[in-house]
Amino acid sequence: MRVGIVSVAQTPFRAYPQWRSHELTYLAVEEALRRAGLPFREGYDEIVTCSSDHWDGKTLSDIEHGEVSGAHLGPGEEKVSMDGANAVLLGFIKILSGHAEVVLVTAACKEMDVLDPSVIENFGFDVPFQQSLGLDFTQAAALQAVRFMHRYGLKREDFAEVVVESRNRAKTNPFLSMEGDLSLEEILGADLLAYPITRLDRRPPRDGACALVLAKEDRARQLTDRPVWIKGVGSCYEPHNLGDRDLSEPQALILAAKDACVMAGIEDPARGVDLFEISEHFSYQQLLWIEGLGLCPRGRSGELLRSGKFDRTGDLPVNPSGGLLGGVPRYVAGANRVIEAFYQLRGEAGARAVESEPKVALAHGTYGPAGQHHCVILLERGF
Amino acid sequence: MARRTAIVGVGQTFHRSRRPDVHIGELCAEAVKAALEDAEIHVRDIQAFVTGNMELFEGRYVQDMWLADWIGAVGKPGIRVTTGGTTGGTLASVAFELVASGLYDLVLAVGFEKQFEGDTRAGLKTVADPLWIRWQTTGAIGYFSRQARYYMKETGAPEEAGAMVRVRLAAHARNNPHAHLRLDLESVEEVLKSPYLIPPLRQLDMCPTSEGACAIVVASEERAARMARRPVWVKDWTSVHKEAIYVRGGRHSVADLEMAASRLFRRNGIQKPMEEISVAEIYAPSTWAELEWLEAYGFCEKGTAWRLEEKGVFYWNREFPVNPSGGVVCTNPIGATGLIRVAEVALQLRGDAGPRQISRKPTLGFSSAWGGSGWTVAHLLSSSKD
Amino acid sequence: MDIEKELLCQRRTLKIRFRWSAGPYLGRFLLELKEEGRLWVVRCPGCGRFLLPPRIVCAQCYTRTPEFPEHWVRLSGKGTLVDWERVHYPQMDPETGTVRPEPYLHGTFRLEEGLLFVHYLGPEDVQESDLRVGLPVEMVMKPLEEREGKMTDIHYFRIVEGRR
Secondary structure, eight states: OOEEEEEEEEOOOBOOTTSOHHHHHHHHHHHHHHHHTOOTTTTOSEEEEEOOHHHHTSTTTHHHHHHTTTOBTSSEEEEEOSOHHHHHHHHHHHHHTTSOSEEEEEEEEEGGGBSOHHHHHHTTSOTTTTGGGTOOHHHHHHHHHHHHHHHHTOOHHHHHHHHHHHHHHHTTOTTOOOOSOOOHHHHHTSOEEETTEEGGGBOOOOEEEEEEEEEEHHHHHHHOSSOEEEEEEEEEEOOSSGGGSOTTSOHHHHHHHHHHHHHHTOSOHHHHOSEEEOOOSBHHHHHHHHHHTTSSOTTOHHHHHHHTTTSTTSSSOBOTTOTGGGTOOTTHHHHHHHHHHHHHHHTOOGGGOOTTOOSEEEEEEEESTTSOEEEEEEEEEOO | OOSOEEEEEEEEOOOBSOOTTSOHHHHHHHHHHHHHHHHTOOGGGOOEEEEEOOTTTTOOSSHHHHHHHHHTOBTSOEEEBOOGGGHHHHHHHHHHHHHHTTSOSEEEEEEEEEGGGSOHHHHHHTTSOTTTTTTOOOHHHHHHHHHHHHHHHHHOOOTHHHHHHHHHHHHHHHTOTTOSOOOOOOOHHHHHTSOEEETTEEGGGBOOOOEEEEEEEEEEHHHHTTSSSOOEEEEEEEEEBOOOOSSOOSOOOOHHHHHHHHHHHHHTTOSOHHHHOOEEEOOOSBHHHHHHHHHHTTSSOTTOHHHHHHHTTTSTTSSSOBOTTOHHHHOOOHHHHHHHHHHHHHHHHHTOOGGGOOSSOOOEEEEEEEETTTEEEEEEEESSOO | OOTTOOSOOOOOOOOOOBOOOOTTTHHHHHHHHHHHOOOEEEEOTTTOOEESSOOSBOTTTOOBOOOTTTTEEEOOSEEEEEEEEEEOSOOBOTTTSSBOOSSEEEEEEEETTSOEEEEEEEOTTOOGGGOOTTOEEEEEEOOGGGOOSSGGGEEEEEEOTTOO
16 A cells, blocks of 8 residues: 655744744644645544644643644544654554544644753653763764764864755755855854854754645545655664764664665665755764765765765755754654655755656654654655 | 554553652563563564653653663664553554554553652643643642532432442452552442542542553564464554643533544444443543443443442443453553553453453453543454454 | 662752743733733634634634634623632642642633633632522732733632622
8 A cells, every 4th residue: 555645834944932833733734734625624534743742831732733733523633752754654654554544744843932942851861870961962962973073083074064055055945044154164163062063063943833644545646646655664763871872873763764765665775765854953963864874985974965965966965955954843853854855756846956856755853862763754756 | 454453462560659669661661571471572572662651740851762771662663652641542552553554563562650750730730721721720630520510410420429439449459469559448438538629529539640551562463373362353443632621611521532432333333332342441530530431432321320330230240341450540650541441451351350350251342541631542452353 | 579669769850941922812812811801702703602712723613713803802701600619639839839728719600701711719718608600700800010911810700799
C-alpha cells in the first residue's frame, strides 16, 4: 500500500504576540484542508498533533491543538511529543495499519513565549546524574561540535560558512523572516554561547504552526493529481549519557536512515536521493548530519560545502529552504522539513527550487540533547 | 486492518503511593522486564518502542531520552505519545498500529508515572487554560464531585451506591498483588466513614496517586504463533476527544464514552455488550464515575448501574465482571493506568489472572482509558483469532 | 529488596517563566473585563451558540468566528445559582503560590443569556444555609485599580440581597 501527502500548509515563522499557539495551528489546518478540498472533521479519520506541554506551559496542550484540528466528537486524536517529523511518521503508520485512510497531521510551537528555554532543556537531562551539571541543549551541542572538530580537524570557519549559506537561502523562503547580510567575520565575532557555538550558530527561536494531510493511495489520487508518496521511514535513539556516546558518530541518524532506505529500496542516499531537508539546530549539525547520511567522506563536508556541492544548484542540494538556521520553531522543525521536501517535489518551491527536477527527497528531524533521537522520512514524487 | 496483531506479554510493577526505592528509569525497567519475562523473549527481540506519561508531572522534559537506556530502546526506533489520562490507552493503540502497519513484528509499549516526584495537583491544574480558569483550584476532585451529585440526582441513587462500588473494588484489589490500595473494606458503613473531599465525593471514592509502570509486548500474527503465551488478539481500538471544557459548571457530557464504545460495538457487530463481552476494565477515576460510565458505554440502561451494583453482578465471580484488578480507584499511576486496563484484560482472556480470574468463560474483553477534556480511548480484545 | 526504602532523595524546583499572548479572542475578553467590568461572548456565525470564552473556531460546527466586535455580545453579569461546592482541602493557588484558606465555595451560575459559568461564590462570610438553587446572583468586580486582565478580576458572584 502507498501513502501520500496530498496537501500542506504552514504559517510564516516569526514572533506572533497577537496569536495563541493553538490559534496558529488553526490557521495552518484551515489552509491545509481547504487545499485538499476536505471538510473539517468529516474529511479525515484520525488526527496526529505535535506540541509540547513544556513549551505551551500547559498539561495536555493537545486539548486546544486537537480542538482546532476538528477532534471534537470526530476523528481520533493522538499527540506526539517529539520533533514534528515523528508526527508525520505516526500519521503514515496509522494509514499503513489500515486504521485510517486520511490523517491530518499538525505541529505547533510558540517558543518565543518562554523566557527560560534553557531551564526546560536542562530538565531534559536525567536528574540524578547529568542535570545537576546545569547542561542545556546548547552546551550538549558544544561538546558535540568540539568532538567533531577535533576528530576531523574542522574549524569554526567551516561552521560559520553553514550560517552564511543558510541565511542567504532563508531570504528566498517566504515562510522565514531572515534579513540582512552577515559576513564570515561577523559570525565568527558574534557572542560566544559555549565554544565553538555563537548566538548565530544556533537556530533562532520562532513561533508558528504547520499542517499536512496524508492519505492512502486511492484516496490520495482522488484528492490531488500530484501526490507525494512516503517511501520509507526510520527512527532511532542513542544512549542518554553524553559520556556513553561518541558524539562525532551520529549513530541514531545512521540507523534511522538505513531503515528508511531499506524500506524505500534505496541503496545509497548519495545516489538515490535528489534533495535533502535536514534538521540542524546548530550550524555544525548540518555538516555532521550530512556525513552521517553518507553524502560525503567523513570530515570533508566543510570543504565540499564551500565547493558548492550542497547548494541549490549543486549535485546534492541540502536545505535549499534555509533550514532551521533560517528560523523554524521547535517541534515544527522536522515537519517543516517534510513540507519543504513536498514543495520541492511538487515544483512549488519558488525561488528556492532546486534545478534538477527532484524525484526523491529525504526529510529529517531530530530532538533531544546533541541529536539523541533521529527520524528520517523518504518521499517520492507521485506524478 | 492490514495485519492481525496480538498481545503476547504483559508486565507491571508493584504500585505504591511512593516507590522511593527506584528512580523513573528503574521503575520502567521493572515493568519492561516483567513483560519480557512473561513473553519469554529478550529485549533485543523488540523492534520498536512506544513510551508515554503525563509530560509535566515529574517536571522532567523529553523523558524518553533518559528512558531509552532503561527500557532497552538504544539503537532502536521509538515514538513518544502523551495524551494525558488516556496516555496508557494511546500507548497500546500506537503499539497495535506499529505492528499492524507491517513495519515491525514485535513492539513494546511502556507507560509510567512517579507522581510523588512532582506536584501532581499543580500538574493537573495546568490542564486548565492558564488565562481562563487556572485560578480555580479544585482540579479533578471538583469535576468528580459534580459528576457524583448529578448521578445521584438523576438516577435516585443513594449515597451508599458509591460505597458499594468501593467495597467491590477493595475485594478485587485484595486479590491483586500489584494493586496499590488493598484495603480491608468489608462494608458500606466503613466507606461512609471516609471524610468528604467535596460532598458527596469522599476520599475513598477517589483514585489515589500512585507510582508505578506497566508494559505490554505486541506481536504480528506470524510472530505470535511462535510465542510462549497464548496470544490475546486485538480486535479493534478507537479514540474520541471532546472540545476544551471552558465552562465547567453543570452536568458533564459523557458523549466521548458513548461514541467510543458504540463505534467499537458497531464495527464489531456487538449488539448485547453485557452478554457478548466477558470482562470490562474501565478507566473510572471515582466510584461514581464507574456507575455512570458503565451506562454511557452501553453495558446497561441509564440509571440502572447502581441497581446492578446492589445485586453484585459486577463482582469478578459474577455475571459481568467490572475491574477485576481493583480498577483506577485502587491504583492510578496515570501514564500507566490506561495500559494496566489493557494488560489486565489480556491476563483475564488468557486465563492467567490467578485468584481474581473471572468465573465467566473469557471470550471478549473491553478496556478503556479516560482523560483530557473528556476523552476516551477504548480497545476490544479477544481470546480467539477470528 | 525493600520497595518502601529510599537511599537518597534529590530535590529540585522547576521554575519556568512564560509570557503568554492572550490572542484576539481571549485577549479581548480579558481586556474588556478589566476595563469595563463586563463579560463578553462571541456568537458562532454557524450554529448560533454563544462561545464563552470567545475562541477562534466553534468546535461543534467548525465555523471560524469573527474578531471583536462583530458577532460579540455583552452579557449582563446576572443570573441564578445552579449549584455550589465547598472545597475542604488546602490547595496552592497557582497564580500566587499561596495556600488558599479552606473551606471556600465555588458556584455554578446560569447567566441570564443561558450560559453556565463557574466562579467563586462570595462574600467570604456567605452561609451555606442561606443558599438555594435558583437564587438570583450577580457578578462583583474587584476595584478598577486592582484589576490585571485576569479571570480573578472578578471578585466573586453574590446572592442579590433582598430577593431571597
